[in-house]
């Protein structure tokens with residue numbers, strides 16, 4: 001996924017529906033040289049996904065991490081929560097093509113998964129692609145992404 005020299009901090013959070021996948025992806029990130037900022041939860045106890053989506057958005061806004069991973073049962077609620085912040089571009093991803101396009105076209109800074117809808121192997125593949133794909137900066141994609149931060 002990344003070289004041993006990589007020290008980028010990746011923020012990660014979930015609700016109870018994404019707790020197990022969060023732990024698997026966290027382990028994978030650490031094994032691949034990333035520093036992980038785990039914003040919880042720390043158990044399978046039922047929690048509210050907006051609290052964790054907002055916490056991760058806050059961490060990115062505060063500069064604690066540039067990119068993040070969010071997981072709830074479907075990936076839908078927690079992505080909606082994070083996207084309420086104009087600085088967050090959270091993409092709910094189901095396959096590697098979606099992960100690549102989320103970076104190339106949308107400059108997504110958060111990738112979201114459904115812990116009940118995606119298997120760990122596919123999620124790992126998506127996360128690797130997400131982290132290793134650059135935004136196609138300039139031109140039409142930049143113009144469109146700029147508009148996302150400035151709704152009319």
Ligand code: RB5
Nearest residue numbers: 017072073074075076077
């Ligand atoms: C929790 O049961 C579930 O609603 C949540 O994880 C998520 O799927 C919401 O969008």
